[in-house]
Amino acid sequence: MRLTVIGTGYLGATHAACMAELGHEVLGVDVEPDRIAALRSGRLPFYEPGLDELVAKHVASGRLRFTTSYEEAAAFADVHFSCVGTPQRADGDGADLRYVDAVVETLAPFLERPALVVGKSTVPVGTAARLSARLAELAPAGAAARLAWNPEFLREGYAVEDTLRPDRLVFGIDPATPETESLLREVYATPLAEGVPVVVTDFPTAELVKTAANAFLATKISFINAMAEVCEATDADVTELSRALSFDTRIGGRFLNAGVGFGGGCLPKDIRAFRARAEELGAGPALAFLGEVDAINLRRRDRVVALAEELCGDELSGCRVAVWGAAFKPESDDIRDSPALDVAARLRRRGALVSVHDPKALDNARKRHPELDYATGALEAAQDADLVVHLTEWAEYRALDPKAVAEVVATPRLIDGRNALDTTAWRAAGWTVRPLGRP
Ligand SMILES: NC(=O)c1ccc[n+]([C@@H]2O[C@H](COP(=O)([O-])OP(=O)(O)OC[C@H]3O[C@@H](n4cnc5c(N)ncnc54)[C@H](O)[C@@H]3O)[C@@H](O)[C@H]2O)c1
Numbered sequence: 001m002r003l004t005v006i007g008t009g010y011l012g013a014t015h016a017a018c019m020a021e022l023g024h025e026v027l028g029v030d031v032e033p034d035r036i037a038a039l040r041s042g043r044l045p046f047y048e049p050g051l052d053e054l055v056a057k058h059v060a061s062g063r064l065r066f067t068t069s070y071e072e073a074a075a076f077a078d079v080h081f082s083c084v085g086t087p088q089r090a091d092g093d094g095a096d097l098r099y100v101d102a103v104v105e106t107l108a109p110f111l112e113r114p115a116l117v118v119g120k121s122t123v124p125v126g127t128a129a130r131l132s133a134r135l136a137e138l139a140p141a142g143a144a145a146r147l148a149w150n151p152e153f154l155r156e157g158y159a160v161e162d163t164l165r166p167d168r169l170v171f172g173i174d175p176a177t178p179e180t181e182s183l184l185r186e187v188y189a190t191p192l193a194e195g196v197p198v199v200v201t202d203f204p205t206a207e208l209v210k211t212a213a214n215a216f217l218a219t220k221i222s223f224i225n226a227m228a229e230v231c232e233a234t235d236a237d238v239t240e241l242s243r244a245l246s247f248d249t250r251i252g253g254r255f256l257n258a259g260v261g262f263g264g265g266c267l268p269k270d271i272r273a274f275r276a277r278a279e280e281l282g283a284g285p286a287l288a289f290l291g292e293v294d295a296i297n298l299r300r301r302d303r304v305v306a307l308a309e310e311l312c313g314d315e316l317s318g319c320r321v322a323v324w325g326a327a328f329k330p331e332s333d334d335i336r337d338s339p340a341l342d343v344a345a346r347l348r349r350r351g352a353l354v355s356v357h358d359p360k361a362l363d364n365a366r367k368r369h370p371e372l373d374y375a376t377g378a379l380e381a382a383q384d385a386d387l388v389v390h391l392t393e394w395a396e397y398r399a400l401d402p403k404a405v406a407e408v409v410a411t412p413r414l415i416d417g418r419n420a421l422d423t424t425a426w427r428a429a430g431w432t433v434r435p436l437g438r439p
Pocket residue numbers: 006007008009010011012029030031032035083084085086099102103120121122123152153154155156265266
């Protein structure tokens with residue numbers, strides 16, 4: 001099939017390359033000319049394992065092309081995926097819908113033939129119904145310009161695998177246009193043939209599946225972090241607690257690791273937007289608990305800063321701190337709402353001299369926080385440090401030899417903000433180690 005993918009960020013670039021891998025002819029569309037120029041030459045403007053090879057492969061095969069022209073997009077295909085961002089509004093907790101609105105406003109006037117626009121962005125419930133009406137109003141094809149909502153569940157770091165072999169597909173369609181389901185089944189024929197389950201439902205349910213999934217995951221992380229707070233008050237060990245809980249198959253061990261909490265371009269803004277939308281709908285009390293989920297999450301960052309003060313003396317001023325990690329999670333260069341960078345910036349504001357290392361996210365971090373120092377290696381960041389703070393659980397930090405690191409620091413003091421390092425080995429090498437939620 002011929003498809004366009006509008007918005008070529010983490011979601012859209014992945015979707016475009018994976019649709020080409022599934023055999024479709026794909027045109028990626030973005031408003032950022034630099035991004036399009038990079039993609040055209042087969043280069044990925046961000047880090048995602050395996051995606052650069054896939055983009056290069058299909059740019060070379062001719063199945064994947066890129067443009068900044070909506071007119072070209074409308075002429076090229078009759079199925080258009082909308083993958084633009086829905087960040088948090090600058091003036092509140094709700095989602096900023098200007099980009100999803102702009103896609104419909106810009107594309108619709110070019111839709112002269114019957115077409116299907118498929119929304120993939122994470123949006124507040126009610127958005128699809130509104131956009132569907134707007135599309136039919138603006139398109140020369142009228143009601144033959146249709147909308148579907150197909151929320152995306154990919155995880156950064158596993159985006160290619162998650163797109164080619166998703167856990168499930170969700171199709172939100174207008175019951176009056178059942179033919180949109182057949183079109184979506186044709187797009188996803190390969191994963192469907194491999195047995196990927198599909199839920200075909202209405203617009204509001206499809207929109208809610210995504211926000212409910214993120215609300216659940218955020219709640220699970222904040223649950224174990226709340227337990228970590230209680231453990232800290234009682235000298236219990238949250239990692240042993242979590243391990244014991246994980247054997248209960250009703251609970252399970254995933255997303256049950258206590259640490260500095262969640263961040264990124266999805267969970268924080270999605271739980272805030274979900275709660276804001278529920279309030280608009282008169283269902284505020286149903287999601288009031290998400291405010292607590294958010295607060296628990298942010299308190300973990302306070303806890304790391306407080307531990308740093310405890311270890312370096314109340315005055316962090318002049319204290320040399322190495323921060324390991326800037327991305328919001330490993331295998332990504334995404335620094336949006338990253339707990340690691342937030343803590344680094346807060347330590348700096350308290351007067352610490354902060355040197356940050358990350359295997360992939362240094363360029364992004366430098367642009368966002370030019371006031372911090374950056375090091376190209378974990379040991380270089382730790383040189384003469386009074387304190388090392390481990391905040392993004394990259395495998396390379398787990399592979400470090402605590403004795404070798406002890407030789408370069410001024411004082412062997414470590415905060416393990418991810419409970420991922422072997423505290424026994426680090427202590428044996430002479431380090432004072434403070435994990436989160438553990439004695
Ligand atoms: N990143 C993830 O892991 C992930 C996973 C699931 C869902 N989502 C959702 O997907 C959506 C996109 O997220 P992302 O992380 O890819 O964002 P992103 O910021 O990386 O990408 C957005 C892209 O859209 C482009 N854009 C903005 N306005 C445009 C317009 N009018 N026309 C064409 N292009 C335009 C931007 O230039 C950018 O390249 C969000 O709603 C997000 O919540 C993201």
